Amino acid sequence: MFRILIIFLVLVGGFFLGPLLQGHQGSAIFVVANYRISMSFNxxxxxxxxxxLCLYIIYWLFKKIFNSKTALGNWLRSKSPRKAIKRIEQAQFSLLEGDYQQASKLFMKSAKGANNxxxxxxxxxxxxxxxxxxIPxxxxxxxxxxxxxxKEKFAFQLVQIRLQIKNHEYDAAKVVIENLLNEKPRNxxxxxxxxxxxYEMGDYQxxxxxxxxxxxxxxxxxxQLEQFKQAAYIGRIKQLSTDEDPLALIKWWRSQPKVILNNLAYQKAMANYLKQLGQTAEAEKLLVTIDKIESKQKD
Known part of the structure; x- marks a missing residue:
């Protein structure tokens, strides 16, 4: 905008100074409704x-008023905070009714006059x-x-992550979520x-x-937490059973807390995968422990 103004001033200066330097200002004649108006070119x-300049000042003033959040600004933009509030209320009812398409349309329309x-x-x-x-x-x-x-960034990031999950953009979502885990670890x-x-990435650990x-x-x-925990542990056991190091599963198992080591479901999964790996001695030890626990439960 500033460059355009400079070019305009240079052109005007050329029109103004050219005739003046030549010693002849020239003339401009206008005929309006049979009236003859004559003046020097300068x-x-x-x-x-x-x-x-007057037109620019008027344009600038109207632009300021048009973009302002005053009642006049809203009226000029055909924006009404009351209409926006009504649309948000209608959209919330549509959400409760399960009409997500209508809800999204109303939320989009409400943005025109919304305070936020x-x-x-x-x-x-x-x-x-x-x-x-x-896509929408x-x-x-x-x-x-x-x-x-x-102050709105956190809510924005949560919606962004949900969209990334839907799009199967797990790597991008992981970067954002790990930053949030550092900022809000208990949320x-x-x-x-x-x-x-x-879970979607198969990172059971x-x-x-x-x-x-x-x-x-x-x-x-x-x-639910117990179900998720069991799924994660059994998934990790299965994952480690395919590791290049045949002892990786045994090393990991021995590093677990007693609560996990004494869990019957995990013991059975371990025994099954140890057999597949050819670690029969370790598998037999677990099977003996499993038999003892099951016999106690029967008694």
Whole structure:
């Protein structure tokens, strides 16, 4: 904009100084409704420049008013905070009714007059994610990013991670979630998303390491946590059974706490995979322990 102004001033200066230096200012004649108006060319250039300056000032003032968050600014932009609030309420009802498509449309429309544009776009993105509309969700997220404030960044990142999970972009999601785990290690939603990402990536050891925090934060019910824990441990046992080092599974097993070592389900899984690895001696030891535990349970 500044460069355009300089070019304009140079051109005007050329028109103005050229005739003046030649000693002849020239003339400009206008005929308007049978009226003849004549003036020197320099006077015409001065009036033209002044007129353009006035137009620019008027444009600048209207732009300021148009972009302001005042009642007049909202009216000029056909934005109404009341309409936005109504649309958000309707969108929330649509969400409760399971109409995610309608909810996302209303959230998008509410952004035009909403007090918090970022929130409207994030809600639209979340509704679109829930409805598997991944391309529109990405577009809504891009819109939210334009107005996102530092205090809104956490909510933005959570929606971003959910979209990345839906898109199977687990590596990108892992980078974001691990930063959040450092910032908010006890946040239940962060822990739930981290658990989902690690499980999808087959990183069972990371899921196991996450378990103590998930129990403390009560990220899921006790029964669900027990199921997830068992799935993670058995998945890790199976994973280590395919390791190039045949002793990797035994080393890992011996490093586990007593609670895990005494768990019947894990013992059975270990015995099964140890047999497959040809570690029959270790497998037999576990089978003896399993028989003792089962006989005690029968008594």
């Amino acid at each position: 006077s015409f250039v001065i009036l033209l420049t002044f007129g353009l 544009i970022t929130l409207s776009y994030l809600l639209a993105a979340q509704a679109q994610i829930d409805n598997d509309q991944l 969700a990405n577009q809504s997220l891009e819109q939210a990013a334009k107005t996102c404030q530092p 239940p939603e962060v822990l739930r998303l981290a658990d989902q990402i690690y 990371a899921v196991i390491d996450l378990m103590p925090s998930m129990y403390k934060a009560k990220a899921y019910s006790e029964s």
